[in-house]
Amino acid sequence: MTPFTTRPKTRVLASALALGVVAVAGCSSSGSSSATTASSAKVPLVVYSAQGYDHAMTAAFQKATGIQVKLDDNSTGPLLTQIEASKNNPNWGLLWVDGATAFAGLDTQGLLLKGFEPKVSWNSLGTQSLPADKSYTPTGVTLMAALVYDKTKVTNPPTTWQQLLSSQWKGDVGMNDPSQSGPTFPFIAGMMNYLGGVSKGESYYSQLKANGLIIHPTNGPTLQALTSGQIKLALVQSSAGIGATFGPGSDPKLAVKYLNPVTLLPSAIGIDAKAPAAEQKEAEQFIDFVLSPAGQKVMQTGDPYGDSLYYPVLNGVNPLPELPSLASVKTQTINPYTWGPQEGTINTWFDANIVK
Amino acid sequence: MTITTEDASAPGPAAAGPGRRRPALSTWTTRLAPGRIAALAGKPIFWVLLILFILVPCASSLVLTISPHLFDQQAAGQGPQWFTLTYLRQAFTGTTAVAITNSLWVSGAAAALGLAVGFPIAWLANRTTLPGHRFVAGSMWLVLLLPSWLPALGWERIVQADGVMYRLGLDWPWVTHLIMGPFGVVMLLGLRSVPFTYLAVTAGLAGLGQEFEDAARVHGAGRAATLRLIWPMLAPAIWSALAINFAESISDFGVAATLAYNSNFSLATYQLYAAINNFPPSFPAASAMGVLLVAAVAIPLALQARALRGRSYQMLSGRTRQAVRRRLGSRGKAAALSGLALFYLVALGVPGFGAVSASLLGDYGGSFSITWANYQALFHQADQLGPLERSIGYGVVSASVTVVGGFIAAWLLAQRRQKSSRALDFMLLAAVALPSVVFGAGYIFAFNLPLWSRLGINLYQTATLLVIAYTASSLPTNARVLVGAVSQLQPSLRDAARTHGAGEMMAWARGVLPIVSRPLTMAWLLTFCGVFLELPLSQLLYAPSNPPASVAIQDNLSNYHFGEGMAQSVLAVAIAFAAVGLVLGGYRLLAPAGWRRIGAASRG
Numbered sequence: 001m002t003p004f005t006t007r008p009k010t011r012v013l014a015s016a017l018a019l020g021v022v023a024v025a026g027c028s029s030s031g032s033s034s035a036t037t038a039s040s041a042k043v044p045l046v047v048y049s050a051q052g053y054d055h056a057m058t059a060a061f062q063k064a065t066g067i068q069v070k071l072d073d074n075s076t077g078p079l080l081t082q083i084e085a086s087k088n089n090p091n092w093g094l095l096w097v098d099g100a101t102a103f104a105g106l107d108t109q110g111l112l113l114k115g116f117e118p119k120v121s122w123n124s125l126g127t128q129s130l131p132a133d134k135s136y137t138p139t140g141v142t143l144m145a146a147l148v149y150d151k152t153k154v155t156n157p158p159t160t161w162q163q164l165l166s167s168q169w170k171g172d173v174g175m176n177d178p179s180q181s182g183p184t185f186p187f188i189a190g191m192m193n194y195l196g197g198v199s200k201g202e203s204y205y206s207q208l209k210a211n212g213l214i215i216h217p218t219n220g221p222t223l224q225a226l227t228s229g230q231i232k233l234a235l236v237q238s239s240a241g242i243g244a245t246f247g248p249g250s251d252p253k254l255a256v257k258y259l260n261p262v263t264l265l266p267s268a269i270g271i272d273a274k275a276p277a278a279e280q281k282e283a284e285q286f287i288d289f290v291l292s293p294a295g296q297k298v299m300q301t302g303d304p305y306g307d308s309l310y311y312p313v314l315n316g317v318n319p320l321p322e323l324p325s326l327a328s329v330k331t332q333t334i335n336p337y338t339w340g341p342q343e344g345t346i347n348t349w350f351d352a353n354i355v356k
Numbered sequence: 357m358t359i360t361t362e363d364a365s366a367p368g369p370a371a372a373g374p375g376r377r378r379p380a381l382s383t384w385t386t387r388l389a390p391g392r393i394a395a396l397a398g399k400p401i402f403w404v405l406l407i408l409f410i411l412v413p414c415a416s417s418l419v420l421t422i423s424p425h426l427f428d429q430q431a432a433g434q435g436p437q438w439f440t441l442t443y444l445r446q447a448f449t450g451t452t453a454v455a456i457t458n459s460l461w462v463s464g465a466a467a468a469l470g471l472a473v474g475f476p477i478a479w480l481a482n483r484t485t486l487p488g489h490r491f492v493a494g495s496m497w498l499v500l501l502l503p504s505w506l507p508a509l510g511w512e513r514i515v516q517a518d519g520v521m522y523r524l525g526l527d528w529p530w531v532t533h534l535i536m537g538p539f540g541v542v543m544l545l546g547l548r549s550v551p552f553t554y555l556a557v558t559a560g561l562a563g564l565g566q567e568f569e570d571a572a573r574v575h576g577a578g579r580a581a582t583l584r585l586i587w588p589m590l591a592p593a594i595w596s597a598l599a600i601n602f603a604e605s606i607s608d609f610g611v612a613a614t615l616a617y618n619s620n621f622s623l624a625t626y627q628l629y630a631a632i633n634n635f636p637p638s639f640p641a642a643s644a645m646g647v648l649l650v651a652a653v654a655i656p657l658a659l660q661a662r663a664l665r666g667r668s669y670q671m672l673s674g675r676t677r678q679a680v681r682r683r684l685g686s687r688g689k690a691a692a693l694s695g696l697a698l699f700y701l702v703a704l705g706v707p708g709f710g711a712v713s714a715s716l717l718g719d720y721g722g723s724f725s726i727t728w729a730n731y732q733a734l735f736h737q738a739d740q741l742g743p744l745e746r747s748i749g750y751g752v753v754s755a756s757v758t759v760v761g762g763f764i765a766a767w768l769l770a771q772r773r774q775k776s777s778r779a780l781d782f783m784l785l786a787a788v789a790l791p792s793v794v795f796g797a798g799y800i801f802a803f804n805l806p807l808w809s810r811l812g813i814n815l816y817q818t819a820t821l822l823v824i825a826y827t828a829s830s831l832p833t834n835a836r837v838l839v840g841a842v843s844q845l846q847p848s849l850r851d852a853a854r855t856h857g858a859g860e861m862m863a864w865a866r867g868v869l870p871i872v873s874r875p876l877t878m879a880w881l882l883t884f885c886g887v888f889l890e891l892p893l894s895q896l897l898y899a900p901s902n903p904p905a906s907v908a909i910q911d912n913l914s915n916y917h918f919g920e921g922m923a924q925s926v927l928a929v930a931i932a933f934a935a936v937g938l939v940l941g942g943y944r945l946l947a948p949a950g951w952r953r954i955g956a957a958s959r960g
Contacts, residue, residue, distance in 0.1 A: 047900070055739055069901075070899075070900035070901045072898070074895055074907065074911070075910065075911070077632075078633075078895040080635055081633065084636055084639070085637075085800040086800050086804045086816065089805060089806045089808075089809055091804070091816055101635070105635055109636075179630040180633065185635075216618070224918060229518035230516060343634070343635050343636075344634050344635065344636060347630075348634070351630055352451050356620055
């Protein structure tokens with residue numbers, strides 16, 4: 001027989017559980033309401049960021065302005081997933097990630113506040129990266145992709161993109177997977193842009209695949225494959241490549257080289273179009289602070305072996321000494337509004353034909 | 357309130373009305389007693405909570421498969437669609453179809469492997485004089501503690517081209533091909549299933565008294581015949597283990613995103629992740645794959661239902677006798693210890709070596725020079741240890757709530773003849789199979805609706821919702837693990853206590869709790885360990901400025917601080933293992949001797 005006699009006990013336990021959950025929720029609810037009341041003068045600014053120096057930056061901003069900052073420090077993918085999933089009732093104030101294509105995608109959905117431009121003196125990198133509708137603001141530039149190699153093993157590195165297709169480098173080249181590494185789609189799109197279109201770019205990557213291209217998820221594993229000897233040439237984000245050549249935990253045998261042309265990858269900040277006006281104003285203050293001398297100092301010191309290794313977008317701010325000069329490097333900017341909408345289809349093609 | 361009831365039978369006020377009304381008043385006041393209200397409302401409230409925190413988020417996410425217009429989540433360029441079968445059709449084509457097929461057969465094989473390895477270990481540890489059997493349970497937790505990507509990375513590090521194996525002069529490309537492929541994926545998922553099997557079978561064995569084996573032996577049965585007698589009695593635990601192994605394997609992301617991915621062996625969870633991680637994310641495509649994964653759970657459930665239909669497995673009673681440990685001969689001991697050592701080497705040794713070495717090497721693993729730089733960096737940055745402390749807190753709260761809910765769910769599941777228990781069974785197992793990233797997205801859809809904000813309830817990106825999500829995602833596994841032990845309980849245990857004058861709660865505490873205390877402790881640890889390093893839900897739902905451990909580790913790994921991330925992982929696993937040791941040690945020291953003796957089968 002089914003032991004129905006035990007049911008009341010189950011019910012009591014269930015009630016205890018229910019009361020517990022309600023109590024937890026109640027505590028939280030009261031906590032948030034009191035927090036809201038306490039900070040009614042200045043609303044908290046919710047910062048979604050994938051930058052290595054964001055902890056340092058938000059702390060400095062909070063100290064300088066007294067504005068409370070809530071930082072969601074995550075990879076670019078989860079941040080964009082959060083924004084898309086919550087777009088009916090967004091909870092973010094500003095987004096700070098690498099790559100203009102993602103911002104163009106958000107802009108075309110009407111999710112970004114347009115028309116804000118800080119009063120700063122842009123250099124040529126900044127001017128190239130600024131969108132016409134001012135829906136996002138560049139804060140620095142890295143390059144995609146930098147060629148990283150072990151100079152003790154590779155004495156004559158390739159000098160052009162076409163040389164990567166030669167048998168000399170068969171099975172020796174590694175790069176990231178665009179479905180896991182945010183900065184990799186701009187690299188793929190950049191090559192397509194340089195070669196003259198999507199189909200020519202697909203042909204190039206197919207040849208690279210036929211020549212033994214090895215795909216790893218992100219910069220870290222690709223660099224690890226390089227140092228372990230699995231590959232000889234790694235195509236990664238410039239800041240990651242340069243960071244791997246110096247400082248603690250690095251490999252000084254590694255060297256970085258740029259092949260012409262290399263694609264600019266702006267890090268940028270966009271403001272939530274649906275955020276309360278007060279929070280939007282605070283977000284604008286945040287951008288002003290980031291681009292101020294104090295903010296640029298924080299950017300250059302907050303993640304010294306990672307994201308701090310960027311090329312500034314402002315006149316009067318010099319890149320860190322570890323960064324190679326761009327004087328002899330040909331750079332290109334891809335139109336994020338042309339390439340951004342193609343990100344899904346190109347990544348799907350890459351995943352099905354190159355990664356597999 | 358009890359006084360009110362007693363007063364109602366006293367003379368005085370009762371004279372004001374007809375005599376027949378007095379009992380009615382008494383009945384009402386009795387019914388309104390808090391305990392009574394709780395007892396009456398408990399089960400409905402429990403169901404409401406299950407529906408609210410498990411069914412609604414799952415449904416919110418899965419319904420996008422056919423109605424992408426809901427929550428405004430149509431994919432770019434697809435247009436608003438209230439109803440479409442496009443995404444389901446796409447899931448049956450191309451790389452997605454291959455990935456789903458791979459996931460199905462790999463999960464089946466892993467579930468079987470987990471049972472094949474886990475059952476003998478559980479038997480040896482609980483029913484024989486295996487040397488060191490007391491340490492098996494604790495070490496099993498270490499296997500469970502490791503996030504699945506860690507063993508996968510460890511194995512990759514050993515066998516990959518120019519990996520440790522080759523550097524040590526072992527030029528075995530066949531090993532590389534074997535591990536970096538379907539065999540390696542099944543092996544890792546199968547080994548990860550071993551603790552689930554161990555827990556389920558241990559719980560089943562705990563209720564299997566010596567009298568059954570004695571009866572068989574008295575009637576002349578040999579070892580094989582005795583095993584044939586015992587095996588069907590353990591059917592609930594075995595089927596429970598198979599079902600949970602399958603569901604855990606098919607929803608695993610750690611192996612899918614590392615070893616399987618790097619072996620060009622596509623699994624459904626990775627495809628699903630790619631659909632969500634793409635920009636713009638395609639929630640409908642991901643949900644379509646989620647629907648298929650959930651539907652796949654029907655396979656083990658159907659097999660389980662068919663195997664257990666119409667039978668009762670209640671055999672644990674006040675008369676249950678403790679089992680006697682079988683004495684192993686020297687050959688038996690050697691064979692058992694060798695097998696056990698091999699298991700721990702493959703499941704713990706290799707990944708442990710991989711993780712620890714990665715945390716001690718500075719130059720991205722390029723050489724064998726050892727450095728403490730990663731650990732020094734960890735301890736010199738204040739924001740690196742906070743997430744670990746936070747996750748301990750989340751783990752403790754989630755595990756404590758989950759274990760109560762899991763026990764209730766297991767109790768309801770044990771009522772096999774009710775339709776509601778079958779519905780609950782499917783809902784819980786389906787929730788296990790639903791990848792966490794889809795579950796997390798469902799939480800955003802369901803609990804971040806503008807309606808909630810208008811009501812003043814803002815749960816999204818609060819610790820409360822994160823803990824609720826942890827609890828909801830852990831409860832199904834927890835209930836599945838407990839159901840083996842709970843289904844063996846006979847009502848006579850509680851009735852006996854009631855007969856001797858114990859109240860409702862006291863009868864449960866004295867009659868039932870001692871028997872289930874060990875499974876409950878294990879279930880608590882299972883949840884704690886699962887929550888402590890849980891990643892997909894944490895990434896989507898964590899409260900800004902308060903990252904849990906997994907998010908902080910992932911942040912390091914993806915921001916070029918690979919060594920620091922690995923050091924943080926090693927430290928996290930060490931902390932979690934210390935917590936397990938603390939709980940198991942505390943149980944051993946603080947639980948009454950009778951609690952520890954019952955079900956432990958420790959005599960002999």
